Amino acid sequence: MTERSPASRRKAPGVLARIARARPTKPGEIYGVPGQGNTLWLSVLSIAVLLFVWWLVTAMGWVKPLFVPAPMDIVTKFISVWQTGFTGTPFLEHVAISTSRVFGAFLLACVIGLPLGLAMGMSPVMRGLFDPPIEFYRPIPPLAYLPLMIIWFGIGETSKILLIFLSVFAPIVLGARSGVKSAAIEQIHAAYSFGATRWQVMRFVILPSAMPEILTAMRIGIGFGWTTLVAAEMVAATKGLGYMVLSASQFLQTPVVIMGIIVIAFIAFAFDLLIRFVERRVVPWKGRM
Amino acid sequence: MGLSIEDVSVVYPAADRRPPVDALSRINLTIDDEEFVVALGASGCGKSTLLNLIAGFLSPTSGRLVLDGQAVTGPGADRAVVFQKHALLPWLNVLDNVAFGLQVQGIGKSERHKIANQYLGMLGLDGFQGAPVYTLSGGMQQRVGIARALTCDPRLLLMDEPLGALDALTREKAQELILNIWNDTHKSVFFITHSVEEALFMGTKLVVMSPRPGRVTHVFDLPFSRQFLDGAPARRVKASREFIEIREEVLEIIFADEEAAA
Numbered sequence: 233m234t235e236r237s238p239a240s241r242r243k244a245p246g247v248l249a250r251i252a253r254a255r256p257t258k259p260g261e262i263y264g265v266p267g268q269g270n271t272l273w274l275s276v277l278s279i280a281v282l283l284f285v286w287w288l289v290t291a292m293g294w295v296k297p298l299f300v301p302a303p304m305d306i307v308t309k310f311i312s313v314w315q316t317g318f319t320g321t322p323f324l325e326h327v328a329i330s331t332s333r334v335f336g337a338f339l340l341a342c343v344i345g346l347p348l349g350l351a352m353g354m355s356p357v358m359r360g361l362f363d364p365p366i367e368f369y370r371p372i373p374p375l376a377y378l379p380l381m382i383i384w385f386g387i388g389e390t391s392k393i394l395l396i397f398l399s400v401f402a403p404i405v406l407g408a409r410s411g412v413k414s415a416a417i418e419q420i421h422a423a424y425s426f427g428a429t430r431w432q433v434m435r436f437v438i439l440p441s442a443m444p445e446i447l448t449a450m451r452i453g454i455g456f457g458w459t460t461l462v463a464a465e466m467v468a469a470t471k472g473l474g475y476m477v478l479s480a481s482q483f484l485q486t487p488v489v490i491m492g493i494i495v496i497a498f499i500a501f502a503f504d505l506l507i508r509f510v511e512r513r514v515v516p517w518k519g520r521m
Numbered sequence: 522m523g524l525s526i527e528d529v530s531v532v533y534p535a536a537d538r539r540p541p542v543d544a545l546s547r548i549n550l551t552i553d554d555e556e557f558v559v560a561l562g563a564s565g566c567g568k569s570t571l572l573n574l575i576a577g578f579l580s581p582t583s584g585r586l587v588l589d590g591q592a593v594t595g596p597g598a599d600r601a602v603v604f605q606k607h608a609l610l611p612w613l614n615v616l617d618n619v620a621f622g623l624q625v626q627g628i629g630k631s632e633r634h635k636i637a638n639q640y641l642g643m644l645g646l647d648g649f650q651g652a653p654v655y656t657l658s659g660g661m662q663q664r665v666g667i668a669r670a671l672t673c674d675p676r677l678l679l680m681d682e683p684l685g686a687l688d689a690l691t692r693e694k695a696q697e698l699i700l701n702i703w704n705d706t707h708k709s710v711f712f713i714t715h716s717v718e719e720a721l722f723m724g725t726k727l728v729v730m731s732p733r734p735g736r737v738t739h740v741f742d743l744p745f746s747r748q749f750l751d752g753a754p755a756r757r758v759k760a761s762r763e764f765i766e767i768r769e770e771v772l773e774i775i776f777a778d779e780e781a782a783a
C-alpha cells in the first residue's frame with residue numbers, strides 16, 4: 233500500500249492488501265514456499281473448460297468447421313484414420329515412423345552428446361574446442377538450416393534424422409556438461425583420499441551425481457525432438473505424423489491436422505511421464521542431500 | 522615416526538580484486554603415533570588449509586610434510602578424511618557408502634561388505650546397512666562418514682569440523698564415540714574444531730592458531746581425553762577445575778587474537 237499517513241494506517245486493510253499479505257500455513261505446508269499447493273483439480277478444470285468452450289463454439293456454429301471442427305469430428309476422424317489409414321499408409325505406421333525418427337535421433341544424441349558433455353565438463357581442452365560450434369548453432373531455429381541439410385544430405389532419411397538430432401543434441405550436451413558440476417567437492421576429495429584414480433572419481437562420483445541433470449536434459453532434449461519433427465517431415469516425407477499434419481493442411485482437412493497434433497502431444501507427454509518415472513527410480517535422492 | 526610438518530607456508534595467489542592471502546606462515550608441527558592433535562582457531566586462520574596439506578590435496582608454497590619418513594606428495598589411503606558434511610554418496614546405501622573406500626581399492630564385494638559391517642557395528646549402525654543415507658539423521662550420517670574413513674585402516678584420521686553441524690547433545694555423544702574409537706584403533710588423529718570445550722576434551726595436543734597470517738601461536742598438552750578413557754564421566758571431566766582453568770586461558774588467547782586482528 234502506498235499510503236503512509238497515521239490516519240490511513242488505522243483503516244481496515246483493503247482487499248488488495250489482504251490478498252497480498254502472506255497468511256500462516258496449514259500444518260504440513262511450509263510457510264512462504266513459493267507456489268506450493270495441489271494443482272490437480274485446477275488442471276482438470278482447465279481442460280474441461282477448454283473442451284467445453286471448443287464444443288460450444290462449434291455446436292453453436294460460431295466458427296466454420298473448416299477452421300475449428302467439432303470435438304466429435306476429431307474422434308470420428310481418428311477412428312476412420314485408425315481403421316483405413318492416411319494416404320494409403322496405416323495410422324500406426326505413421327506413428328511408428330515418426331517415433332523411430334525422433335527416438336533414433338534422440339538415442340544418437342545421447343550416445344554422442346552425453347560423453348561429449350561430460351568431457352567438456354571435465355576438461356578445459358574439450359570445453360575450449362567444442363563450446364564455440366555448439367553455442368553458435370544452438371540458438372538457430374532448425375527451419376533456418378533445414379535447406380542446408382537438404383543441399384548437403386539430400387531429401388532422404390539422413391537429413392530428417394540429422395535435423396532432429398541437432399535440436400536434441402545441444403540441450404543434452406549442455407545438461408551433461410553442467411551435471412559434472414553437481415558433485416560436492418567433499419565427495420570428490422573423499423574419493424581421492426581413498427586413492428581413487430581420476431577415472432574412478434569420474435565413474436563413481438561425478439557420473440552418478442550428474443544423473444539428475446542428465447535426466448532433465450534428456451527430458452528437455454526429447455521435447456525439442458518432437459518440436460522439430462514436423463519441420464523434418466517437411467522434407468519429401470511420405471509417411472509420419474508430421475507429414476500427415478502437413479499434407480492434411482494442404483487439403484484443408486482440419487480434423488486430421490488437429491488429430492495429428494493431439495497424437496504428437498500425447499506421445500511426447502507419455503514419454504515425459506516415462507522419464508519422470510525413471511527419474512524417481514534412478515535418482516530418488518535428487519534434491520535430498 | 523608419524524607426521525612432521527616442517528616450516529610449511531601457504532600463500533594463495535592474488536585473484537581478481539583480492540590480494541594474495543598468507544593462509545599459513547612457517548608452521549612446524551608433529552603428529553606422533555596415537556596422538557590426537559586438535560587445531561583450534563577462528564575461521565580463516567588456515568585450519569582447513571593445513572588439513573588439505575596433510576591430506577595431500579594441496580602442496581605447500583614452501584616447506585615440506587613428511588609421513589613416516591616419506592614426503593607427502595598427494596592424497597593416499599594412509600590418510601582418511603572425515604568432512605563436516607556433503608561427503609556421502611546418496612545413490613549408495615549405508616553399507617556401500619562405508620565400503621566405498623575399499624571398492625575404490627579394488628576389493629571384492631563380499632570381502633568389502635564384511636569389513637564394512639565390522640565398522641558399522643563399531644559405530645552403532647547395525648541394522649541400517651540397507652538404508653539410503655539421505656534418510657539418516659545428521660549424527661548418523663556423520664558416523665557413516667567415520668566408519669567409511671576407518672575401513673581402509675589409515676595411519677592418520679583427518680577430521681575437518683566433523684561435529685560442527687550437529688546439535689549439542691548428539692555432538693557430545695559423538696565426541697565420546699570418536700574418543701573410544703581412537704582408543705580402540707590406535708590411529709593418529711588431526712581434528713579441527715572451533716569449539717574450545719570440544720578441543721580441550723578431545724585432544725592430547727592442542728594447537729591454537731591465529732589468522733593473517735595463519736600461524737600456530739600456542740601448543741598445549743592435554744590430559745582430559747585420557748581421563749575420560751580411564752573411566753571418568755565426560756561431563757565431570759568438562760566441569761573439573763583443571764579443565765575450566767585451561768578453558769578460560771585458551772578463551773583469553775583467542776579473544777586477544779581477535780582484538781589484535783580487529
Ligand SMILES: Nc1ncnc2c1ncn2[C@@H]1O[C@H](COP(=O)(O)OP(=O)(O)O)[C@@H](O)[C@H]1O
Pocket residue numbers: 533534542543544562563564565566567568569570571735
Ligand atoms: N582456494 C583458496 N583460494 C584463495 N584463498 C583461500 C582459499 N582457501 C582458503 N583461502 C583463504 O585462506 C585463509 C584460510 O582459509 P581456511 O584454511 O579455509 O581457514 P579455516 O578453515 O581456519 O576457516 C582464509 O583467509 C581464506 O579466505
Ligand SMILES: [Mg+2]
Pocket residue numbers: 568569570681
Ligand atoms: Mg575450515
